[in-house]
Amino acid sequence: MPETRSESSRWIDLEDQWSAHNYHPLDVVIARGEGIWVWDVEGNKYLDFLAAYSALNQGYGHPRIVAALVEQAKELALTSRAFRNDKFGPFCEKLSKLLGYDKTLMMNTGAEAVETAIKASRRWGYQVKGVPTDQAEIIVFDGNFHGRTTTIVSFSTDEGARSGYGPFTPGFKIAPFGDLEATRALFTENTVAILVEPIQGEGGVIIPPADFLPGLRKLCDERNALLICDEIQSGLGRAGALLAHTLTGVRADGVTIGKALSGGLYPVSAFLADDAVMGVFDPGSHGSTYGGNPLACAVAEAALDVIIDEQLVEKSAKLGKYLEERLRAFDLPIVKEIRVAGLWAGIELTPEAGGARKVSEALRGEGLLCKETHVHTLRLAPPLIITKDELDWALERIEKVLRAI
Numbered sequence: 001m002p003e004t005r006s007e008s009s010r011w012i013d014l015e016d017q018w019s020a021h022n023y024h025p026l027d028v029v030i031a032r033g034e035g036i037w038v039w040d041v042e043g044n045k046y047l048d049f050l051a052a053y054s055a056l057n058q059g060y061g062h063p064r065i066v067a068a069l070v071e072q073a074k075e076l077a078l079t080s081r082a083f084r085n086d087k088f089g090p091f092c093e094k095l096s097k098l099l100g101y102d103k104t105l106m107m108n109t110g111a112e113a114v115e116t117a118i119k120a121s122r123r124w125g126y127q128v129k130g131v132p133t134d135q136a137e138i139i140v141f142d143g144n145f146h147g148r149t150t151t152i153v154s155f156s157t158d159e160g161a162r163s164g165y166g167p168f169t170p171g172f173k174i175a176p177f178g179d180l181e182a183t184r185a186l187f188t189e190n191t192v193a194i195l196v197e198p199i200q201g202e203g204g205v206i207i208p209p210a211d212f213l214p215g216l217r218k219l220c221d222e223r224n225a226l227l228i229c230d231e232i233q234s235g236l237g238r239a240g241a242l243l244a245h246t247l248t249g250v251r252a253d254g255v256t257i258g259k260a261l262s263g264g265l266y267p268v269s270a271f272l273a274d275d276a277v278m279g280v281f282d283p284g285s286h287g288s289t290y291g292g293n294p295l296a297c298a299v300a301e302a303a304l305d306v307i308i309d310e311q312l313v314e315k316s317a318k319l320g321k322y323l324e325e326r327l328r329a330f331d332l333p334i335v336k337e338i339r340v341a342g343l344w345a346g347i348e349l350t351p352e353a354g355g356a357r358k359v360s361e362a363l364r365g366e367g368l369l370c371k372e373t374h375v376h377t378l379r380l381a382p383p384l385i386i387t388k389d390e391l392d393w394a395l396e397r398i399e400k401v402l403r404a405i
């Protein structure tokens, strides 16, 4: 692999000079993407094993989704919700039916979908449960990632995401992820919801004990609170199910989705719930200029069609089992733990390995792009359209790099 610093440095320098330094990217400057592959400005080819944190479950530039985007862009892109448009109703019907909820509320980014879930839960608490004004509490979990707004970082436990952004929004209590008893202890009569990632993605693909989500469900039923699952990263096939939390036999009262909802082409997110919850919104109580625009609806409809027609959920479950077998067979002393759900894996390295950043940089040298999360964990999340042969190609490289440490 040639030394990329030389040629790519032009773009890297521009970025460093003109863009805020709120990320620490690998020094690969991507110029083109197709399927599971990307090419940098020098023509080097890489397999993308991160898939934009699951936004690219359908792969780069999926022809069906691109066609939908282009066609709709020519027809009608944005009306705002001041007027109705002919794509919005049919799409909300399709998404609601697919995920099994009465109603959909469309937004753009994942963080906005989570904000919507928080607003819905609080209003439900006041209007339906009868919590005294401004006393609503939501239980969240240690190691969570739900986005970057000031309210959401108010209940982050990641100092990097939080530090310097106070004063913070009150009304959140943080329990250890996976600990039912501690969660129960935080419940009060003002608890309106539990907000949880079924599997913590940014946390490093942390899978809670099998009885955790069923236990939260039971707790919410007993104490009259909503179970809200943030499926923005775990959902739409990544974990081997359309919604990861359903793998535990549970149904959430509300879900947030985003990322793969548009197959990497356009920011589209949504909050879904039944009428008893969604009914708390009335005209003027919430909204977004771009939320539910016809271009978003057309793109998201095609993105869902691809997931269904190409059986990406089933593929993720099946290839995920193979991925897990292969990773476990590496049997390396520098690997502390391997966590796999569908085509989604966290490889946690021992401190002796010297950090996962080094591994992602070495993998990039082998033509494989992925990224560390926190210091010691490598997160693997290839596009779900990957074939078994391509997966083998990647696994060979991962094994080679890990063995060389």
Ligand SMILES: *Cc1c(COP(=O)(O)O)cnc(C)c1O
Pocket (backbone or CB within 6 Å): 053, 108, 109, 110, 111, 112, 114, 145, 146, 147, 148, 197, 201, 202, 230, 231, 232, 233, 234, 258, 259
């Ligand atoms: C990415 C993510 C978000 C935030 O989505 P954005 O589109 O970046 O705002 C929220 N929740 C989870 C679980 C995520 O993975």
